[in-house]
Amino acid sequence: MRGADVGAFLANVAEHGVTHSFLPPTIVYMILAEAGLDSTDLSSLECLWYGAAPMSPVRLEEAIERIGPVMAQLFGQTEAPMMISTMAPSDHFLPDGSLAESRLSSAGRPTPLCTVEVMTPEGEIVSRGERGEIVVRGSLVMDGYYKNPEATEEATRFGWHHTGDIGYLDEDNYLYVVDRAKDMIITGGFNVYSTEVEQALLSHPDVQDCAVIGLPDEHWGEMVTAVVQLRRGGAVTTEELRAHVKARIGSIKTPKRIDAWSDLPRSKVGKVLKVEIRKELLKDETSM
Numbered sequence: 001m002r003g004a005d006v007g008a009f010l011a012n013v014a015e016h017g018v019t020h021s022f023l024p025p026t027i028v029y030m031i032l033a034e035a036g037l038d039s040t041d042l043s044s045l046e047c048l049w050y051g052a053a054p055m056s057p058v059r060l061e062e063a064i065e066r067i068g069p070v071m072a073q074l075f076g077q078t079e080a081p082m083m084i085s086t087m088a089p090s091d092h093f094l095p096d097g098s099l100a101e102s103r104l105s106s107a108g109r110p111t112p113l114c115t116v117e118v119m120t121p122e123g124e125i126v127s128r129g130e131r132g133e134i135v136v137r138g139s140l141v142m143d144g145y146y147k148n149p150e151a152t153e154e155a156t157r158f159g160w161h162h163t164g165d166i167g168y169l170d171e172d173n174y175l176y177v178v179d180r181a182k183d184m185i186i187t188g189g190f191n192v193y194s195t196e197v198e199q200a201l202l203s204h205p206d207v208q209d210c211a212v213i214g215l216p217d218e219h220w221g222e223m224v225t226a227v228v229q230l231r232r233g234g235a236v237t238t239e240e241l242r243a244h245v246k247a248r249i250g251s252i253k254t255p256k257r258i259d260a261w262s263d264l265p266r267s268k269v270g271k272v273l274k275v276e277i278r279k280e281l282l283k284d285e286t287s288m
Contacts, residue, residue, distance in 0.1 A: 002268075003268065004027050004030070007034060007036065009027075010036060010037065010042070013040070013041075013044065014040050019045065020045075020048075020049070021045070022048075022049040022051070023048065023049070024051070025055040025056065025059070026264075026270050027270040028063055029202075029209050030208075031063075032062055032063060033208055033231055045067070045068060046070060048068075048070050048071055049072050050063075051074035052271050053272070055104075056198075057104035057105045057199070058199075058202060061104060064092060070089050071089060072086070072088050072089050073086065073106075080136050080161055080163070082111070083111050083114075084107075084134075084136055084163070085109055085110050085111060085114070085175045087107065087109070088108075091109075106170075106174040107167075107174075107177050108174065109173050109175065110173065110175065113139055115138060116134065116136050117135050118131065118134055118135070118168055118169055119133050119135045119158070121133070126168075128170060129171070130168060131167065132167075132168070133162055133165065133166060134163045134167045134175070134177065135158075136163065137161065164181050165179070165180055166179050166181055166184065166193070179196070183195070185212075185213070186222055192224055192253045196253065197226065197245065197249065197255065198211065198226075200249050201226060201241065201244075203244075204244050205231075205234075206230050207230060207236070207241070208229045209228070209264055210226055210227065210229065211226070211264060211272050212227075213277060213278050215278075224254065224256055225257045227259045227277055227281070228258060228260050229263055229264050241255075
């Protein structure tokens with residue numbers, strides 16, 4: 001398929017008996033909003049991998065219920081392929097067959113070919129449960145960037161590949177990706193992880209998709225800003241959304257500005273492009 005056409009995707013699964021596929025979360029959300037989903041025969045699916053961006057636990061639970069117990073996660077990078085961590089369909093469930101709700105926000109466990117740790121900026125490995133940058137070692141991890149020794153030195157500090165992702169490992173060695181380091185917003189001296197705000201917004205039934213960024217602000221340093229795409233028929237107001245987020249994660253992390261767009265800019269594989277959203281919002285700021 002040349003583009004993210006969810007109707008064609010569902011038709012292809014039914015017609016060709018597709019067993020395995022990969023989709024970024026934003027396309028999974030579009031499938032869940034597709035009117036023909038529940039009437040489509042998806043019984044051939046054995047494994048539907050999701051990755052390339054954080055997945056909403058609320059939507060993941062819905063996907064497992066409506067698409068089937070076939071959801072599986074991949075977490076990796078071009079620099080560390082095949083993969084850093086994975087979560088198989090069975091890992092989404094507890095031994096008694098019930099849904100492992102607390103694990104649905106995880107990126108799974110490190111793969112056999114990777115050693116994964118979480119590190120401070122000073123190069124110290126942190127304890128389980130503590131947040132820091134996710135770093136990896138392994139036979140498939142890159143040696144360096146082609147003809148770019150400066151970037152290589154930056155990415156391989158302390159003998160580990162630095163992913164640029166903030167996260168933590170729990171006591172069962174499940175990896176949790178909190179945010180991209182570059183997407184973290186510093187507002188009023190507090191660190192706000194854009195992913196956490198996005199998950200709070202996505203937990204509202206009227207929100208189809210969203211993106212959260214930090215915009216320059218004279219008072220706060222950065223202003224937590226959200227762009228939302230509402231589901232068909234969604235009528236939630238900006239103030240209702242702000243109250244919804246505030247009740248879940250507090251006022252500091254609640255977006256001070258929320259814009260509603262009919263659609264979000266996406267790559268060819270359907271991943272939301274925050275760079276394009278930032279450009280558009282900054283253009284709006286300068287034109288005011």
